[in-house]
Amino acid sequence: MKLKTHPYTLNLAHSFGISRERYDTQDTLIASLTHEGVTGYGEATSNPYYGITLQSLQREIEAVKTLVEAAPADDPEGLHLLLSRQQISNFxxxxxxxxxxxxxxxxxxxxLYALWGTSIDRYPVTNYTIGLDSAGVMVAKMLEKPWPVYKIKLGTDQDVALVAELRQHTDAVFRVDANCAWGASETIANAVALKELGVEFIEQPLPADDWQGMEKVAHRCVLPVMADESCIVEADVERCALHFHGINIKLTKCGGLTPxxxxxxxxKSLGMKVMxxxxxxxxxxxxxIAQLLPQLDFVDMDGALLLREDIASGVRIEAGGRVLFPELGGTGVTLLP
Structure with a gap:
């Protein structure tokens, strides 16, 4: 196999805010593997919260280039096992x-979904994310993109009021994500009001390591709670089962499709919901991500929808959430010129 990397800076259509940061661009690194004239593509974005930069990704991939290029092209699980023994990040x-x-x-x-024995006859609709901002800006973003399910980023002392304002403009399903910004008592209290406002679940309300607080929330919260920052790798799943109703898996954080x-x-074996x-x-x-759709309860795969301009063609999401899968095998990706 021949390995190459392709760095990009993605421009977002709108400034995107969460409880701990705001950004207008997103650095990303595309890795390509070519064998007998066929090329596969993978991606990992930079992330300051986890200390990942475009430069660090390029250094790490360059360090294992010889190893990767010598690996067989027909054994992705074997390659992941090989990479798990190397000192590189999961990204x-x-x-x-x-x-x-x-x-x-x-x-x-x-x-891939067919290779894994699953069918795309039924799959969950992706949410569309409304980044944290003033109420007026958040409403405008929502009205610009009519969608059946919204994920609303929160993390202020006026979060319930923000959701109430948004609710006045749509009857869509709401999910909220506090990105570790709340405490246990705040989560329990907010959940009562949020449930009345049509919120389906709360994602990662507490700091990732506040397991004592999450145990309290898990027993007293009137809404289901999904783990994100608390569930990074495979070993975290079992612990999360005691503190959350489900998990949100990020491919970049866990190390790819294999894990x-x-x-x-x-x-699923622990009775948890999966996103x-x-x-x-x-x-x-x-x-x-789309290849995993038939196996999921929920999905948040709106990343490309948030960009001003995409860098690749592949799976396409239509208005309302219908997913169009390309005829190509694998994930169906082709880099645009």
Whole structure:
């Protein structure tokens, strides 16, 4: 196999805010693996919260280039096992693992969801995320993008009022994500009002390591609570089962499709709801997430919808959430010129 990296800075259509940061662009690294004229693509975005930069991703992937290029093209799980023994981040592993699966599926001329024995006859609709901002800006963003399900970023002392204002303009399903900004008592109190406002669940209300607080929330919250920052890798799933009703898996954080498949299986065996989320990826990363759709209860794969301009073609999401899968195998991705 031949390995290459392709750095990009993605421009967002709107400034995007969460409780701890705000940004207008997103750096991302595309890894490509080519074998016998066929190319697979994977992606990992930079992330200051986890200390990941475009430069660190490039250094890590360059460090394992010889190892990757010597690996067989028909064994993505074997490659991931090999990479798990190397001193690189899960973000770098994700880009390589995703590319290996895309290449494998393209060589088989079969989409990954079919290779995994699943059907796209039914799948959850992705939410569309409304970044944290003033009420007026958040309403305007929502009205600009009519959608059946919204995820609303929160993290202020006026969060319930923000959701109440948004509710006046739509009857869509709401999900809220506090990105670790609340405390246990605040979560329990907010949930009562949010349930009345048609919120489906709360994502990661407490800091990732506040397990004592989450145990309190899990027993007293009137809404289901999903883990995000508390559920990074496979080993976190079992612990989260005691404190959350479900998990939100991020491919970049766990290390790619290979561990995500195992996390889905483990969570379901523990009776948990399963969601896969994005990190503002282009259609490269989003098309990989889409292959998991038949196995999920919820999905947040709106990353490419938030961009001013995409860098790839692949899975396409139409208004209302219908997903169009390309004819190509694998994840179906092609980089645009």
């Amino acid at each position: 770098a592993r994700c880009a390589l693992d995703m590319a290996a699966w895309d290449l494998y599926g393209k060589l088989q001329k079969t989409p 995500a498949l195992r996390m889905i299986e483990k969570a 896969v989320g994005c990190m503002t990826e282009s259609s490269v990363g989003i098309s990989a």
